[in-house]
Amino acid sequence: MHRLNLLISRGLLFVAGVALLAMVCLVTANIVMRQVASSFGGTTEIVGWLTAVVVSLSLAYAQLHKAHVELDILVARFPGRLQALLQALVALASLLFFTMVAIKLWEYGYSAMQRGMVSQTLRLVLHPMIYLVALGFSAFCLVLLADCLGALKRLVVTQRVVMT
Numbered sequence: 001m002h003r004l005n006l007l008i009s010r011g012l013l014f015v016a017g018v019a020l021l022a023m024v025c026l027v028t029a030n031i032v033m034r035q036v037a038s039s040f041g042g043t044t045e046i047v048g049w050l051t052a053v054v055v056s057l058s059l060a061y062a063q064l065h066k067a068h069v070e071l072d073i074l075v076a077r078f079p080g081r082l083q084a085l086l087q088a089l090v091a092l093a094s095l096l097f098f099t100m101v102a103i104k105l106w107e108y109g110y111s112a113m114q115r116g117m118v119s120q121t122l123r124l125v126l127h128p129m130i131y132l133v134a135l136g137f138s139a140f141c142l143v144l145l146a147d148c149l150g151a152l153k154r155l156v157v158t159q160r161v162v163m164t
Helices: 002-036 043-064 080-115 127-163
Strands: none
Touching: 002 043, 002 127, 043 127, 080 127
16 A cells, blocks of 8 residues: 555656646746736736645645654653554544545536636636645545554554553
8 A cells, every 4th residue: 555655646746846847937937027028817826726736736745754744742752552542543533534625625626517617817627626636635535544554553563562
């Protein structure tokens, strides 16, 4: 499961990097165009959508490599079994919450596609961007599932060590 998560998260991270590069190029070109002539219309809209894509597609990789802030000053002082239990509970709660987010995003993307929803300024179809964000959250859920299973495994192993 780790190799699958790594493969998926790296692929999504590459797409996020391309989106980030596109944002940088768009903003830079917009600044230059303001000095020379008039700026592009809809830059704010495109940058907003690309930001959502960059963040959501990067979540799985960040979670896989534990690149987030974790405050464990208090938890580090707990016994190993209690630490494993808390990690399992947090991972499960995170998995449940972000699974709901992913499901709702897939539903919203489908609804946007059915209704033919377009953006306000540029009139771009919205569902491809919504689906990309939903894909990012789904991959994040896959990594959270692996974390949850790993925490449960540590809990069971810790419990067996305590019993023997």
